[in-house]
Amino acid sequence: MNIEVYDTTLRDGTQAENFNLSVDDKIKVSRKLDELGIDFIEGGWPGSNPLAVEYFEKMKTVELKHAKLTAFGSTRHFQNPPEKDPNLQALLAARTPAITIFGKSWDVHVFDALRIELEDNLQIIEDSLAYLRPRVEHLIYDAEHFFDGFKNNREYCLATLGRAVAGGAETITLCDTNGGTLPHEIQPIVEEVKKYLDRLDRPVRLGIHCHNDSECAVANSLLAVQSGVTQIQGTMNGYGERCGNANLTSIIPAIVFKMGLECEVANHIDRLYETSRLINELANLPHNRYQPYVGESAFAHKGGIHVSAVERNPLTYEHIEPEKVGNIRRILISDQAGRSNVLHKAKKYGLKLEASDPVVAAIINELKELENQGYQYEGPRPALNSSCAAPWASSGDFLTWRVSGS
Ligand SMILES: [Zn+2]
Structure with a gap:
């Protein structure tokens, strides 16, 4: 079964x-996510x-x-019948091909947040979904706080999933809403x-939705996929409440290049x-240069030994080829540079320089001396789009090297 990526x-x-x-930014993001091949784009909560x-x-x-x-959106309010529930009506008014509603899996939340009986919660899960089922093409149920609920009251937590299946959900997403679950628990x-759902009449797709409060959201999502989950929910760059959601910019290359799973992305x-x-x-936020796969430093090589090895075979210090995710390899010039760094730069800019040329050693010596004085020469990567680039960017980092100390 193809993996669905849900953003x-x-x-x-x-x-x-x-x-x-x-709103206009959200539309631009939606178009971009569509170009990337994302399967579901969750656009917002119209009821709230x-x-x-x-x-x-x-x-x-x-x-x-x-x-x-x-x-x-959420399941209906306990006091409202589905056809009079403003939240469910707002979902239908959005006229989207897919609707996701979340419901309570954790008995503590049923008592303390909804303040209703356990059976009443099961009822609102089933009849909210049953009301939506004939009115939308794709129907997804997010089991909020699923992992905490499972640890606290397994039988009840599984019963909420049973009622979601009875209500007609085509996908059941297990949510680690508080982000406290560790990889070995997944x-x-x-x-x-899976064993519980296999006993029910109707097959459903399983999804995973992890938060990053224990810094395990990506690992937890990948482990869930390895266990047979076929929909992964997450966000680009890992943005999300508190410490964020599972980061799709790390999950997508992992499932494509390392796990070999089929998906549109x-x-x-x-x-x-x-x-x-x-x-x-x-969003007017800075890029995280150390972000795996898509950060500027993800494929940047600074140490002289690393650079000479990467020049011979990139596999020596890179886990994938940067171009595969649209990133580039960067060779940095710094006080840790060796001959290979300087020769790489010279070749890149069409300068004829032999390894044996005494100029190479002179450049390295001068560089190290200047870095010792506080100058830095690790220029940024060139901008991809030269129309919005800084004046020096189209010439790449070479000119940055020449001017950044001034
Ligand atoms: Zn969430």
Whole structure:
């Protein structure tokens, strides 16, 4: 079964501190995610946010090539029948091909947050989904706090999933909402869930939605996939509430290049770098240069020994080829540089320089002396789009090297 990649940057992502996108920015992001081959784009919660209503209204005229736009909301309020529940009605008014609703899996939340009986919670899960089922093409159920609920009251937690299946959910997503679950806990729990669901009449797809509060969201998502989960939810650059969501810019290359799984994003994965950058730029946030796969430093080589080895065979110090995700290899010039760094730069800019030329040693000596005085020569990567580049950028980092100490 193909892996579905479900992006919630525009909903869960925008719950991150300091990460904000206007409606027009959200439309630009949606187009970009579609180009990347994302399967589901969760655009917002129309029942809770007027900006989300405006976004879904404008998206009615935007044609997406592959992605299915998804509206997000909760199960109905206990006091409202589904046809009179404003939240469910707002979801339908968004007229999206997919709807995701979340419900409570953890008995503590049923008592303390919803303040209803356990059976009443099962009822609202089933009849909210059953009401939506004939009215939307794709219906996903997010089991909120699933892993905490499972650890606290396994039987009840699994019963919530049973009622979601009875209500007609085509995908059941297991959420680590508080982000406290560790990798070794994922597989045994997913196995139990699969056993439980196998006993039900109707097959459903399983999804995973992890938060990063223990810095395990990516690892947990990959382990879930290894256990048979076929939908991964996450956000670009890992934006999300508190410490963020599972980072899709790390998950996507992992499932494509390392796990060899089939998914639509595999066909467009060289757009990953530009997608990551666009989102930061629209949100006016700095790029994290140390971010795996898409950071500027992800394929930057500084130490002289590393550079000479990478020149001979990039596999020596790179786990994948940078071009595969749209990134580039960078050879840095610094006080740790050796002959290979200088020769690499010279070749890159068409300068004839032999390894035996005494100039090479002289450049290295001068460089080390100047770095010792406080100068830095590790120039940034050239901008991809020269129309918006700084004046020096089209000439790459060579000129930066020449002028950055001044
Ligand atoms: Zn979440």
